[in-house]
Amino acid sequence: MNLEDIIQKTKTYYCLECGKCTSLCPVARYDASFSPRQMIENALLGFGDELLFDKELFSCLTCYTCQQRCPSDIDFPVFVQQARSLAQDNGQHGVCAHSGQLQSLQRLMTSPAIKQKRLEWLSKEYRVSEDGDVLLWVGCAPYFAPIFEDIKFNALDITKASLKTLNLLGIEPRLLPNEKCCGHDALWTGDIETFKKLAEYNAAQIKEAGVKKIVFSCPEGYRTFKLDYPNYVDLRCEVQHISEFLAEQIGQNGVKLKEIKKKVTYQDPCRLGRHLGVYDAPRKVLQSIPGIELVEMRHSGLDSICCGTSAFTNCDSYSNMLRAERLCEATETGAELLITACPKCQTHFRCAMTDKGEEHRSTPKIDILDLTNLVADAIEKGR
């Protein structure tokens, strides 16, 4: 693939040069040298090298804010994704956060010989089925748990809460003992080769398991399965985010929720919101818990601000400023709890709040929790 193919595929030639993308872009607000419009121009005018060898190519959050307002409906995030793949072919990798260990783990995971021990956290209190129709996707949580111990974030808490909630609703989901990373980060950093291997492996595993529905507690996995896998593999399976699943289930089967008296605000994850258009389901779930008062931040829903980093690339001081801005908005609402539906949003926010560096001194602090943790609490107490 070359730049011309990418232009044809993403129809960037429709660009009107209106600059709405750059004026709305959360990164461009802080980083003056970052301009989606300029990047498209560079591609259209044949300055491929200036696009591909610019470090800013990896600064894009692929949060879809630009695409929402583009009058020509140009899919800029996909353009960036493909351009990154081209840049990778030319030896450009971007600056990977956490020194690139998360990307390295994905590459290591493509080895067919590994036997993961990813379900060691599974204790007897959870009920899982051996041959059910519903699969709960565990994803990267077992890897994130040790990596992010220092910021006091255990991603497995989210998985456990999801599993507990499903159990309390009378559903015994299946868990795959050797599922691999969905490949989201590999895809969005342009490492298509790794992504393809992971996708093919996972599709084969799911086909063999014969499940009908996959429930995700991570919007990134959900997005990858719903929008990206169909382009590479044959996956005949219904996919759903846990918030959508809960929105359907709560209010049925006589499920009662206990009162939790709290004022909360909700962070729309970019993958769940703008990528897939799921805005109402998490809010419906939150509002179905008695006692919960949901207050919206200044930017919410379609205009929601990203948590500052995607695919663990180019996490820089601008990302930190974005995070601080978002946390300011959250505290301004007067909410005591920030709810999100994405483990990565939580990682990045917790990181910003734990970091003791100079630029974080003024970052406001707020308690942060995943939607599933709150629901698991409410259902458990309500029984």
Next chain:
Amino acid sequence: MAEFEPQIVAFCCNWCTYAAADLAGTSRVHYPPNVKIVRVMCSGMVNPIYILKAFEGGADGVLVAGCHHSDCHYIDGPVKCDTTIDSLRKVLHVLGLEDERLRRELVAASEGVVFARIIKEMVEQLKKLGPSPFKVRMEALA
């Protein structure tokens, strides 16, 4: 078929373990040639990605060795190294890698014999374990 010869990548601290390896050489202490030593200024600077990259590149085992806790030139390098290794060990455990493949040792500059013993032990252990599971991918690519 020839006997499996494991490949070890050893990250050795400049002040202690690298000197120990040197001492082992000058004192004619024998140890297997399966190890490739990478000199680092302090064991505390060994980042998880160094170790992961070594495995990606086809290493069967990785050794991270440096000064004893009281000897560090940079005060608390070994403490930092311990934290890194503990965290990475948990990650590699989930990935299904045998614990023996990543080894953390404290070897002072005067302990050339200890260094040679560690390498001997590690080579024996790795021979029993066989090639690294990540190698399958590497060979498939070649």
